Amino acid sequence: MSTSITNSRPICTYPIPVSIQSKLSKAGFLTTGSVVNLRPSELSSSAEISLEDAADVLDLVRKPNGLFLETKTALEILREEQGNCPIVTMSQNIDNLLNGGVPLSKVTEISGIAGVGKTQLCLQLCVTVQMPEECGGLKGHAVFIDTEGSFNASRLQDMSQACIKHCRNSMNLAAENWNFASITENIFVFRCKEVTELLSCVMILKEFLKTHDQVKLIVIDSLAFHFRHDMENAALRSRVLHKIAAELVRIAVELKLAVVVTNQMTTKFDSKGQGHLTPALGTSWGHAPTFRIILDWDPSRNFRWATLIKSSSLPPGSAPYQVRP
Numbered sequence: 001m002s003t004s005i006t007n008s009r010p011i012c013t014y015p016i017p018v019s020i021q022s023k024l025s026k027a028g029f030l031t032t033g034s035v036v037n038l039r040p041s042e043l044s045s046s047a048e049i050s051l052e053d054a055a056d057v058l059d060l061v062r063k064p065n066g067l068f069l070e071t072k073t074a075l076e077i078l079r080e081e082q083g084n085c086p087i088v089t090m091s092q093n094i095d096n097l098l099n100g101g102v103p104l105s106k107v108t109e110i111s112g113i114a115g116v117g118k119t120q121l122c123l124q125l126c127v128t129v130q131m132p133e134e135c136g137g138l139k140g141h142a143v144f145i146d147t148e149g150s151f152n153a154s155r156l157q158d159m160s161q162a163c164i165k166h167c168r169n170s171m172n173l174a175a176e177n178w179n180f181a182s183i184t185e186n187i188f189v190f191r192c193k194e195v196t197e198l199l200s201c202v203m204i205l206k207e208f209l210k211t212h213d214q215v216k217l218i219v220i221d222s223l224a225f226h227f228r229h230d231m232e233n234a235a236l237r238s239r240v241l242h243k244i245a246a247e248l249v250r251i252a253v254e255l256k257l258a259v260v261v262t263n264q265m266t267t268k269f270d271s272k273g274q275g276h277l278t279p280a281l282g283t284s285w286g287h288a289p290t291f292r293i294i295l296d297w298d299p300s301r302n303f304r305w306a307t308l309i310k311s312s313s314l315p316p317g318s319a320p321y322q323v324r325p
């Protein structure tokens with residue numbers, strides 16, 4: 001494609017948020033050529049947009065392959081989806097609910113009240129994603145982004161030992177093929193103590209994954225934690241959350257890996273003033289995950305169940321599960 005055609009491409013044909021598009025247009029930036037040679041600081045002050053937004057716009061218009069949105073045929077997508085084995089959870093019921101397990105190329109949200117078992121499920125997935133292929137695993141690695149200090153290495157050890165035992169017993173897997181040392185070496189833990197650390201961690205993930213291409217699972221436990229505690233400015237909160245959501249979806253789709261985020265519950269009041277527990281982070285965030293699961297727990301009966309509340313391909317449903325020693 002010639003430079004003159006590229007430079008004359010209207011800015012409005014790029015996937016840039018409408019609010020920024022309108023400021024660019026008001027400031028006279030109508031084509032690629034009008035912005036492509038500017039510095040972020042120049043674009044930011046001329047168009048009265050933030051430095052961060054200016055940098056995003058310039059990244060987009062300078063991308064050699066980002067000029068037009070990528071297309072694939074439905075057949076290609078179907079073949080890709082059929083070739084992707086999901087990550088088993090070690091709960092037959094939850095796997096059935098999800099048609100085999102947690103899918104690759106998608107963002108899956110797990111919500112629930114404190115103590116219901118969200119972290120347990122995430123740790124379990126960090127182990128099962130590593131199971132050898134002959135045991136139904138992906139032989140992949142995992143990234144665990146810990147915002148609450150919930151990552152628990154000794155619990156991981158228990159789960160790993162149980163999973164290794166299961167593979168050896170059921171598949172006659174040789175001991176040297178898979179062991180606890182290799183499991184722990186292949187889980188990369190990031191500890192994010194505040195929302196800015198979480199944002200920068202998510203934004204550098206793609207770079208990290210270039211040198212860790214066996215990663216098949218990214219966990220954020222929990223996504224909600226810092227947003228509920230650190231951020232009172234609602235507009236800023238929603239912008240940062242939107243940026244994280246967009247990056248997570250991009251990573252899941254482009255790198256064909258599973259992204260799992262946990263979310264907390266909040267009380268929402270209906271028109272009659274009755275309170276209902278619902279996943280936190282608002283309706284806008286709710287569009288980002290392809291699958292949304294709520295974990296519930298009745299401690300008096302020690303009964304736990306998982307409910308699939310959103311999926312573009314599976315019917316809603318509920319299934320009991322257990323957290324075992």
Ligand SMILES: Nc1ncnc2c1ncn2[C@@H]1O[C@H](COP(=O)(O)OP(=O)(O)OP(=O)(O)O)[C@@H](O)[C@H]1O
Binds near residue numbers: 148
């Ligand atoms: N070794 C274990 N054996 C059996 N059950 C366990 C074991 N360790 C933790 N649990 C159970 O797991 C539950 C805690 O799960 P988890 O830490 O995943 O909760 P959570 O949903 O992530 O909570 P939070 O939102 O507070 O982080 C508790 O009910 C606890 O009894």
